[in-house]
Amino acid sequence: xxxxxxxxxxxxxxxxxxxxxxxxxxxxxxxxxxxxxxxxxxxxxxxxxxxxxxxxxxxxxxxxxxxxxxxxxxxxxxxxxxxxxxxxxxxxxxxxxxxxxxxxxxxxxxxxxxxxxxxxxxxxxxxxxxxxxxxxxxxxxxxxxxxxxxxxxxxxxxxxxxxxxxxxxxxxxxxxxxxxxxxxxxxxxxxxxxxxxxxxxxxxxxxxxxxxxxxxxxxxxxxxxxxxxxxxxxxxxxxxxxxxxxxxxxxxxxxx
Numbered sequence: 001x002x003x004x005x006x007x008x009x010x011x012x013x014x015x016x017x018x019x020x021x022x023x024x025x026x027x028x029x030x031x032x033x034x035x036x037x038x039x040x041x042x043x044x045x046x047x048x049x050x051x052x053x054x055x056x057x058x059x060x061x062x063x064x065x066x067x068x069x070x071x072x073x074x075x076x077x078x079x080x081x082x083x084x085x086x087x088x089x090x091x092x093x094x095x096x097x098x099x100x101x102x103x104x105x106x107x108x109x110x111x112x113x114x115x116x117x118x119x120x121x122x123x124x125x126x127x128x129x130x131x132x133x134x135x136x137x138x139x140x141x142x143x144x145x146x147x148x149x150x151x152x153x154x155x156x157x158x159x160x161x162x163x164x165x166x167x168x169x170x171x172x173x174x175x176x177x178x179x180x181x182x183x184x185x186x187x188x189x190x191x192x193x194x195x196x197x198x199x200x201x202x203x204x205x206x207x208x209x210x211x212x213x214x215x216x217x218x219x220x221x222x223x224x225x226x227x228x229x230x231x232x233x234x235x236x237x238x239x240x241x242x243x244x245x246x247x248x249x250x251x252x253x254x255x256x
Contacts, residue, residue: 018056018057018082018085019057019059022124024176024179024180024184024187025176025197026124026235027179028232028235029059029123029124029154029235031230032123032154032230032235032237033059033060033063033123033154034063035154035229035230035237036060036121036123036152036154036229036237036239037063037064037067039150039152039229039237039239040119040150040152041150042068042118042119044067044068044069045070046068046070046071046118047070047071048068048070048071048072048118048119049071049072049074049116049117049118049119050064050068050071050072050073050074050117050118050119050120050121051073051074051076051111051112051117051119051120051121051141051144052064052073052074052075052076052120052121052122053076053104053120053121053122053125053126053137053141054076054077054078054104054122054123054124054125054126054128055075055076055077055082055083055086056077056082056086056123056124056125057082057085057086057089058075058085058086058087058089058090058094058097059089059123060121060122060123060154061073061075061086061090061093061097061121062089062090062093064119064121065090065093065096065097066093071096072096072097072098073096073097073098074097074098074100074111074117075097075098075099075100076100076101076102076104076107076111077100077101077102078101078102078103078104079101080101083099083101086099087099098111104125104126104129104133104137105129105133105136105137107137107140112140112141112143112144113144114143114144115143115144115145115146115147116144116146117144117145117146117149118145118146118149118150119145119149119150119151119152120141120144120145120149120150120151120152121151121152121153121154122152122153122154122155123153123154123155124154124155124156125155126138126153126155127155127156127157127206127207127208127209128204128205128206128207129207130207131209131213131217134209134214134217135217135220135221138151138217138218138221138222138223139221139222141221142221142222142223142242143222145242146242147242147243147244148241148242148244149241149242150239150240150241150242151218151223151239151240151241151242152229152237152238152239153214153218153236153237153238153239154235154236154237155208155214155235155236155238156206156208156234156235156236157208157209157210157211157214157231157234157235157236158208158209158210158234159210159234160210160211160212168233168234171233172197172233172234173190173193173194173197174190176193176197177189177190177192177193180193208234211228211231211236211238214236214238215228215238218238218239218240222242223239223240223241223242224240224243225240225241225243226238226239226240227239227240
């Protein structure tokens with residue numbers, strides 16, 4: 001991840017069309033949010049403290065706050081324009097959000113303190129990091145999760161082999177072209193769609209990993225029970241809970 005990746009999301013024209021474009025390119029994201037929230041074992045009345053990594057326009061935070069009306073969110077994003085749009089779109093729910101403009105790799109220590117969050121969520125954000133950057137970020141994130149707390153990530157992966165990745169990309173391009181409005185010249189043909197997607201991913205410096213790599217990174221970061229809760233083609237929901245030391249029989253575990 002570089003400053004160029006962050007800057008790609010801090011352009012007014014990108015922010016203005018972001019949600020509409022996401023509905024064309026990633027319509028399954030709504031399903032992914034619901035799967036992630038369904039996995040969380042907490043009762044709706046719980047007062048939870050959550051961290052949203054790469055909050056974008058705030059949709060995942062909105063769904064979390066709606067499900068847990070007594071909870072609060074710390075929303076982090078590197079793009080000021082995205083945070084401003086998220087604030088306006090969340091309306092009254094924005095009162096329960098602390099907004100932090102920050103690159104994932106240098107999150108303020110005053111925000112990401114040890115054992116300060118019950119839940120960490122992220123969507124379509126961590127694939128901008130290299131494998132090494134992702135591991136470093138997730139290690140700090142897991143340290144910030146309370147024992148028994150959860151991490152859930154809705155994001156993109158690449159196939160293990162080039163031939164399968166090629167077929168998935170063919171399916172992707174065909175589906176995006178079909179969903180797009182006829183007047184949208186970016187997607188008026190499969191060739192145009194492919195060109196647009198390639199340009200967008202280059203500008204945003206996407207670097208998704210394979211699912212196996214992401215799972216290895218998550219387990220190495222400290223979510224040792226990491227699981228795949230949902231997957232369709234190149235989109236996944238993965239995560240797990242942070243072990244409670246007492247439950248695991250480790251020395252010094254106090255439980256919660």
